[in-house]
Structures are given as C-alpha cells and as structure tokens.
Amino acid sequence: MIIGLTGPMASGKSTVVAALQKIGYKLVTLSDMVREEARARGVAEERENLMEVGHSLREKFGAGVLGARALEKIRAEGGDKWIVDGIRNPAEVTGLRQNPDFILIANAAPEEKIIERIFYRKRADDTLDKEAIHRKLRREMGEGEPEDGQQVGKCMEMADYTFQNIMPYEKVEEEFLKFYNQITHS
Secondary structure (H helix, E strand, O other): OEEEEEOOOOOOHHHHHHHHHHOOOEEEEHHHHHHHHHHHHOOOOOHHHHHHHHHHHHHHHOOOHHHHHHHHHHHHHOOOOEEEEOOOOHHHHHHHOOOOOEEEEEEEOOHHHHHHHHHHHOOOOOOOOHHHHHHHHHHHHOOOOOOOOOOHHHHHHOOOEEEEOOOOHHHHHHHHHHHHHHHHOO
16 A cells, blocks of 8 residues: 555654654655755755746656656655655646556644644744745745645545544544544545
C-alpha cells in the first residue's frame, strides 16, 4: 500500500508519518525532493524559496513531476508499505494513482489550530506573524497560485479519507492509528 498525505503546514502530517513508520512504512517526501533541487541550485532552503523551486520543477517537467519521481523511488527500492508525504498538486495525486495500491489521506486541522501549532513548534523557517501565516496558508491552499503551483485545497478534495487532526499532540498518534485500522480493515 502507498499512502499519500496532503494537508496544510502544521496540520500534523509529521506526527502521522512517524506513526506509520513505527508500523513499518518507508517514507518518501516530495518536500525533500524539492530541497535537493534547491541545494543543487544553490538556493536557501526557506519555505518561500522552496515553494518557488517546486513551482519551477512543475513548470519545466509537468505538474505531476514530484509524484512521478516518488513512484520511481518506490519502484527502485521496493517494499509494499510506503508513505508519500507533502503532496501539494492534483497532478501529483493523479500520477500516484497510477499505482492501484495508492490511497490519499488529507490531514486536516482548523486554521486557528494550525497557527497555535506553528507558534508552539517554533521551526526556524516559521514566521510568528499571524497575518503572514494566514497568507502562507492561503497560498499553500491554492489562492493566487497557477494550476501547476501549490494546490493543497484541491488535493484535499481528491482525498480518499480525511483525518481530522484536532486532538492534543500527545493523542495524535494513537487516534491516527485507530483511523488507519478502520480504513485498512473495512
């Protein structure tokens, strides 16, 4: 099974990934592919720059380029339990759906919960300006973005399942694994 994850920043995707890795899933992250490209270009690995690098890759190679690269990696490394994290464009979903064992999970959280998490986690590339966070979230969801840009909102609409990640951090893993067991054993 290949589980794709989509959702806005700070919605708890990393915690979901960690839960899946504990039960034997391997990880391929589309963001890491973009970071590798940024390093190759000598571009600083800041969120806005990475968004631009991802956009330029989609523009040059097609909107589904990162999904295609993820499938190549999965096929090359083998195994039957994979997570593809960081899906941000519907063409990536379409490409990944070429694998019949692919499912897409949207990791959702209310915007205020996301802002609270950003303030709590204090990552180096996170701003702590509330309005700037709102702007980044809107852009990430697709507002003002070209068709081959960030379209997380559209990806979430394409999801097979939605995990409402609204519980306290220390409960996310347990609740996600209950959710996972429901969707994989139904």
